[in-house]
């Protein structure tokens with residue numbers, strides 16, 4: 001005998017089945033936690049820890065939360081990386097013999113949260129399953145809220161796993177021991193992730209049950225195992241049907257451009273380096289989606305650039321058609337704005353948590369589909385027409401919901417008021433009975449007032465006594481003795497009943513109870529019927545999401561003056577960008593002037609560009625802009641350039657010298673070298689390599705030696721396109737020995753007032769690093785700056801002003817100066833662009849104000865006449881302030 005009370009015995013038995021979760025144990029109106037769970041929960045949730053004598057001498061630690069507030073507490077624990085098991089009473093306490101039976105009805109884990117408020121609309125919440133077999137890994141990723149399931153496999157390397165994890169950013173993973181270490185390493189940085197180890201062998205029987213129509217033998221075994229691990233885990237934790245997980249999207253990981261974690265981060269595709277926020281990323285820039293599904297898909301497209309030309313061309317054709325026709329695009333955007341999150345709605349329907357409002361949201365969304373289809377057809381682009389053709393407006397479902405569900409149903413399913421009048425004869429007759437009963441009561445009130453002459457007599461209702469007649473104390477004298485039965489005495493009134501009133505009451509209450517039950521039953525039937533059509537709804541959601549992303553590309557491209565890229569034909573592997581811009585830097589540039597730059601990497605013009613120049617000159621912005629443009633083209637978006645002719649890039653590598661990995665605890669130089677090692681191993685002729693500040697983390701001699709040998713390796717062995725920046729301007733001599741390398745530098749203008757960065761790339765190498773000048777700009781004390789100049793002078797006989805331009809390393813000093821003088825009419829390759837504003841062009845306050853107004857102008861909402869008037873005003877303002 002343990003000596004515990006029977007209830008505690010039951011608790012311990014339930015807890016034994018969920019050892020890795022915090023058990024929320026339902027007792028009346030509370031969820032209670034005991035023992036270690038109570039200690040953890042009280043600490044994490046900041047709730048009071050109490051104790052309970054449970055038949056033992058020592059009190060058991062305990063704490064609890066009210067059941068109606070549980071959701072918030074659960075979300076908090078999940079967010080901190082715990083799992084929460086919820087044990088409910090599974091029999092009626094009124095009829096139960098002994099301790100009420102309790103069972104775990106669901107285990108909530110970070111990867112299986114269904115409370116979409118906690119997750120946010122714009123992001124998926126993935127749980128992944130990983131299986132290893134020989135030299136392959138199988139990988140499956142599922143979002144339980146939407147029912148998406150992606151499956152792939154790849155060679156068993158840490159790198160490949162990390163790349164996959166980077167696409168999905170799972171909040172939870174299950175896998176067998178072999179893959180476990182990698183998973184932990186790969187997703188640990190997100191912190192709130194959980195990794196669960198499963199048995200080595202996996203139970204593939206679950207596959208046949210979950211996916212009756214799938215021919216599993218067509219999938220590689222290791223993929224089957226990955227999915228099986230996931231499904232088994234989901235079954236164990238969710239303990240309910242997962243009918244919305246049906247469609248398996250299998251793909252080859254080689255179908256997408258490979259981007260390692262560092263490159264993703266460095267290019268700030270979906271989160272910023274500084275604070276991991278979304279603002280200031282390519283994602284936030286391109287996100288003009290109108291639906292939550294679209295927003296999620298956009299992120300996916302950015303995370304997985306395509307390598308397939310026909311797929312890309314059809315995305316671009318669609319974007320072009322939408323781009324050209326702003327009127328229809330606007331209409332389409334309006335329609336899409338009325339479409340709810342179909343994926344999560346269907347998820348809730350399948351999960352049995354959708355209420356009447358959800359069904360109405362589904363209906364409203366479905367009703368938009370015909371108009372969306374029409375607009376797509378009208379736009380006259382084949383990919384849009386075929387998207388429209390694939391859309392199924394599910395009219396049968398919309399009609400069924402329209403007929404059954406009331407216009408404004410309550411949130412609670414058991415309160416009644418869900419189902420429309422006229423939908424169900426039985427329900428209507430019950431409603432009539434209750435209505436008649438109520439009328440009878442109203443009539444009774446009228447009659448009794450008349451009979452007794454008491455005007456204030458009224459009939460009321462409460463949950464304890466039901467219907468009653470109420471007479472105020474002052475009027476009791478006018479009431480004939482024995483007319484009613486006395487029921488309750490209040491301070492200033494008396495309440496009565498009559499046998500007929502009680503009889504009617506019984507009828508009304510019975511009708512109402514039956515009504516609520518019947519409404520609930522009708523609702524469930526309808527919800528199940530919709531649930532059976534899950535695949536149709538999911539396909540529709542998919543098409544709408546794709547359309548939304550395409551229009552988002554078109555909208556952003558129109559707003560930001562992007563243009564359609566084209567591809568280099570055949571084997572000619574040229575990369576040509578005219579007047580390219582960095583999309584994000586351009587968008588946040590406070591003075592609004594971004595200097596466009598050209599890029600040409602080809603057989604004849606050289607495939608490696610070695611960029612020298614001072615800090616802050618714009619080197620990294622320039623290099624990243626080339627990578628961004630290539631990437632944007634390969635997700636099917638227009639690009640920030642006047643013209644771009646691009647090759648298909650299979651991978652983008654970006655490396656930054658001495659990047660901080662303090663968290664990882666590795667020496668920064670070591671990290672750089674490891675990155676370079678991965679690059680040398682994996683880059684192909686079709687890759688794009690970007691190395692910023694190569695060889696910075698070690699001594700000058702060594703750094704320069706390493707930089708030179710890496711560049712030579714890229715040139716001779718990898719032979720891909722590369723942009724390399726270095727502050728070792730001494731490396732400029734490589735242009736003589738490497739036929740495929742060209743020097744470039746960021747033009748700098750010097751004058752009596754100081755140095756101005758022109759942010760323009762010109763051919764040739766830089767003269768100097770302007771390091772001390774930068775220190776001066778940063779506001780270092782004059783003593784330090786002067787001392788630095790004098791030290792430099794001692795070492796290499798340079799005066800302060802001269803330090804800015806050293807003679808010996810200035811093969812093209814003239815070119816840079818010419819560029820500076822003409823304040824930038826100079827482009828690196830072709831004719832000069834029409835009119836480039838100098839970076840430091842001084843604007844007056846009046847101009848600034850005007851520019852600001854121009855930026856905020858909502859052109860789409862103006863009539864042509866208003867636009868003309870605005871233009872005229874603007875010109876007048878400029879002339880008035882003498883700046884015209």
Ligand code: ADP
Pocket residue numbers: 585589593594595596613614615616617618619620621622759760839
């Ligand atoms: P570097 O890599 O040479 O140190 P960055 O590329 O970091 O220089 O650029 C420094 C800053 O200059 C950027 O933060 C950006 O605001 C600005 N900048 C860079 N390129 C341009 C450009 N083409 N036009 C306008 N501003 C630019």
